[in-house]
Amino acid sequence: MRVDPVSVEGRRARFEALAPAVIEAVRRYLARRTDAATAEDVLSETLLVCWRRLGDMPEDHLPWAYGVARHCLANAERSRRRQARLFARIAAIDPPRRVTDGPEPPDGDLAAAMARLRHADAELLRLWAWEDLTPPRIAVVLGISANAASIRLHRAKEKLREELRKAGTPAGHEGETEGSRP
Amino acid sequence: MTDDELRARLRRADPARDLPPAAPDRVSRLLEETMTATATPAPARSRRRPVLVLAAAALVLVAAGIGWLALRPEPQPPLVQALPRIVAQLTAPAVQAKCVEPTADTLASRADFAFAGTVTALANGTVTLDVTRVYRGSTVHEVRIAQAGESSEQMMGSGRFENGKKYLVASAGGNMLICGYSGEADAPGLQDLYDRAFA
Structure with a gap:
């Protein structure tokens, strides 16, 4: 020193x-x-x-x-x-x-979907959307490799989309019925 | 839903979306508090500081406590305003000790304070040095060393402090380290020892 x-x-x-x-x-x-x-x-x-x-x-x-x-x-x-x-x-x-x-937040579906995600996944999405960080920069925040950040972010997005799809479907009409909606 | 749409939807739910920017005076206050919270950028060594503080306090710090302000664990030195002259006090031992070959490792592990300075005054058994560089420890501008005896024979170089000469001094717990660990800056090997110990 x-x-x-x-x-x-x-x-x-x-x-x-x-x-x-x-x-x-x-x-x-x-x-x-x-x-x-x-x-x-x-x-x-x-x-x-x-x-x-x-x-x-x-x-x-x-x-x-x-x-x-x-x-x-x-x-x-x-x-x-x-x-x-x-x-x-x-x-x-x-x-x-x-x-x-x-x-x-007015977007109740989103809040609920985020709450259902694993904490780590939700945090990745927050860093991406709210802090506006790219995967390499997210990697610095979390102390992981850029590659891992990229893969995990991709998966987290998929999971959030999935949760939102579920949330957007009326009760009893999830899963395959969703795809057949107009 | 594309990535962009997903991100836009998340952003609409951003709790900080409507957070106004921090007031400028709050920012400057935070800056001030942060930079005055510690006089030294040495968190790795901060654990050692209390030791130096206690020892130094026991030796009665000079300069109306300014030195103490700089050395206490959570100091609030008014660095922001005109830089005050921060003074530290050390004691040089009078004992004659048998010395082993000094090593950089020993110096690095034992010293909690080390600096380079030029002697500006010698009076009443006290040596005053103007600090030119702090290798380890809190930033100080002046160090006063109370010499317990006539001279410190184990000091490298001439073995005594002389006015106008530059010295490298290390201390532990407020006591100057002798036996080849402190001395004239141009004593053979001493500068190199410091460079290696505090690299």
Whole structure:
């Protein structure tokens, strides 16, 4: 580890240049996944990690920052679980629902379909649609290979389509009857 | 449903879709808080800092506690405003010790603070060094070393601090490491030892 006093100002300048975009993106990332108070805490924590590990931050820093936020959020959820086991248990059983706290999404079918997906699949779709990330960048967030991200995203899309098809079909008319509809 | 349609449908359900951008003053406050939360970008070594803090505090930090502010585990040094002069205090041992060959590994594992600096003052048994580079530990601008004896014989080079000369100094728990681990910057092998230990 080297700390060069003269580079302190350089670090500050670099951080000040990239932090506003990181703040905005991570704020949104957290608003989509947790309550306002936790989002606030985790945003501060994420920024601190970015500042301390500025040297490790790649050129394409957003996916990396999302990855940091993801870990910080997981840690926050874990410590909350330790503090209030019952509350956390509910949160752990159904984390996606807490995301939709606040304004209720009008697309009930979609929310229901997303809730039926595996958490990992739903998260891939959120990173793709909400954070607007390509598979290689999703891979950075999740710490997996670009190839794996690509394959898993493809499958998650298929699963969501499947769930939406089911949801869009009146009760008792799923499966093969769906294909025969005009 | 195409990928684009699927994505558009998901986006319409984005909980952050109507989230207004953060207010500029909130962004700048966050930035400020983040950059002042720690004076040193050394999370990997942060565990060592409390040790240095306790030892340094025991040695009575100078400069109206500014040094302490910089060294405590969660410091709030006003780095944002005019950079204050951060001062750390060390003690140089007077004991005569038998020394074994110094190694970079030992230096890397033992030192919790290491820096390069130039002596600017020698008075009342205290050596004041202007820090030119911190190899490990919190960023400080000045280090004052209280010499317990007349000189530190185990220091590399001339064995004593001399005004205007540049030194490489390592310490553990507020105590200067001697036995070839601190000394004149141009003492044979010392710079190389530091470069290898703190690479």
